[in-house]
Amino acid sequence: MKKNPQLKTLVPSATLALNQKAKMMQSQGMKVYNFTAGEPDFPTPKRICDAAKDAMDKGYTKYTPAAGISQLRQAIANKYTRECKRDHQASHVMVSNGGKQVLFNLFFSFLAPEDEVILFAPYWVSYKSLVEMCGGKAIVIDTQPEHYFVPSIDQIKSKISDRTRFIVVNSPCNPTGSVYPKSFLDDLSMLLKDHPNLICVSDDMYENFVFDPCSFDSLARNNRLNLDQLVIVNGVSKSFSMTGWRIGYAVANKEIIDMMTQVQSQSTSNASSISQWAALEAIEGSNPQEQLAMKNIFQKRRDLIYKKIKEIPSLSCLLPDGAFYLFVDFRKVLERVQGNNWSDIELAQYFLEEYQVAMVPGSAFGSPGFMRLSYGLSDEDIVNGVDRLHEGLKSLESLS
Template identity: 40%
Template sequence: MVADIQLSDAISRVKPSATIAVTTKANEMKRQGLDVIGLGAGEPDFDTPENIKDAAIRAIREGKTKYTPSDGIPELKEAICAKFARENALSYKPSQVNVSPGGKAVLFNAFMATLNGGDEVVIPAPYWVSYPEMVLLAGGTPVTVSCGPNANYKLLPEQLDAAITPRTKWLILNSPSNPTGAAYTRAELKALADVLVRHPHVWILTDDMYEHLVYDGFEYSTIAQVEPALYDRTLTMNGVSKAYAMTGWRIGYAAGPEKLIGAMRKVMDQSTSNPCSISQWASVEALNGTQDFLPGFRAAYQARRNMMVEGLNKTVGLHCPKPEGAFYVYPSCASLIGKTAPSGVVIADDKTFASELLESEKVALVFGEAFGLPGTFRISYATSDAVLKEALVRIQRFCAALS
């Protein structure tokens, strides 16, 4: 007889990652020889720039392969401080900086360090799939606020004010957004900041991972920069994964009050210990080295965004807003709900839409319910123009065949 282990209450509250599940299924179908187009993963198709790879190789050859301080080497913390000063007009000391094995770990460490039972975290929806699950794992309560297409998927000040209670511990603010690509202007951030100033018990966790991927001359701002009165209760999070095409290197970082950073370090002391030493040295080069490749990355993503928005808006039953940043589009398929696919399956919801599209046309995308806003879906356009053009052909064919 095999013993049946009793799992924790925390793990029973958490759902698997829908984005990872979609990518895994697409890869399995590809291994079976099927011609699948995967538009689920939020991962740049560009290679890590050569100067960054060279820095990693150099670190290996110089023997920089040992344990480091739990939350980052001094050289990387100094580079992060310089980045915040240079690009965001924010002044931090190395003692205010945390380096973790990916942006996801930054968020998890912050929640583990701060959340108690009954603490609430306000999360605008659509949201990145991991936000509410990490809050639940840490014992907190996610409070989602629906932000629909009429507001360009952005949180309005009156919505934020209504969502805050005496139990609110954090607001998560992600700009540009995963999954929508929507980015907050300076004026929009100031309006949210005015609400937060009136609620001094609420802390702000701003996820700026897509900061460098904004288009059409959009001027990027982060909330502690816009409203200095929030500096002492803001954790400003970023990382090298998206802008520098370093997803597999697993380096995220954040800056905030020393007490919070120290508590996050304590979590790391007893969990992961340090991020990969080699990745840290590569990240020093990413932040301190040439940024000449970024305009090329942005131009390619902007052209792809334009192509996808135009093509999706020409598709029967779809409506796709034009996002300000990231590498996602987030169309609505609400008008197709209730129609019938050629297979005879009724499109009952966005999950069925995504499932039937994958089965019939071999296009993998992530359904909107996973992001907290049904009737929608997310496409990652971080892949080649040729692949995206073929994906549009298949999506248009599928939608036209619904009856």
């Protein structure tokens, strides 16, 4: 059977593939230090699970409007009215099956063939594939650790063309943990105002994982941009440890939301009704202490894994200000094993198969030579896993 030519651009998610392989090894009784998981290792709070059970007991198990139940859309609108000091309506919100579907709906709605989307590398693994699936072209700006993985405004200016439709901003960033400074967001908003037909996608999925002394900021705040030039992508997966519930959402102007809803209505239709009622409880019953407790644990883990990695001479990394990842530079290691013709992908496979340490190679994020390590695992596993990594590095160095 003839395949859709668009499938040529697709590659399997490296994050999911390595995580699945690590879990398969674990199911066979092997101890695997799994640094690949892009999710908190906490259970969903009981109050949220109880809300889902209550929804089932009340019979809320039928189809919902494609854009989501009105109560959840209004709760999300209220959140952004409160946080952004600007009025948002339920009509500015649509609910999807996770952030990926939000982005697919958006790009499918507005990208013509060869329209361009600017991405900052390292970028989340799915951005580029989603753009290309929808017929667009990803224009990648490389960022460097010496600049804290933040692009310059001049770099962005140089990539804007007549075909540019979107710029994607992800802060805190997956995979680097970088939090974009206020000055950068201010300058970017001014640049966008000079290009009124250009829309910024603000992926705020890690908004509740910003570590002291930093604080969360975004293009949606401080009246930087209005909804004519902004699409906010968010969800409940990370902040409420609800990755499997599959609830993401978009906040944008009504025209954009209506178009995205049309696309969703002819693909998956509504997100799970039970998950939507659970998400309503997550947002309306949000407890700052509940989220602070989880954030504080991740901050302690960040400090622990950073200290352990810094003890390894051949590796380097920045102390991330947010999310729950370390983006570690393995380029010196790869230089030493050049005789093997290894890429970071082969290196990741080596550590998983020989030392049971699972990491995601930087190539998946558009930045070869790095590895992303999630610290969504216990302190004991962080210590023992990094020690195991160090052991493997010593073995490699003895062979080079």
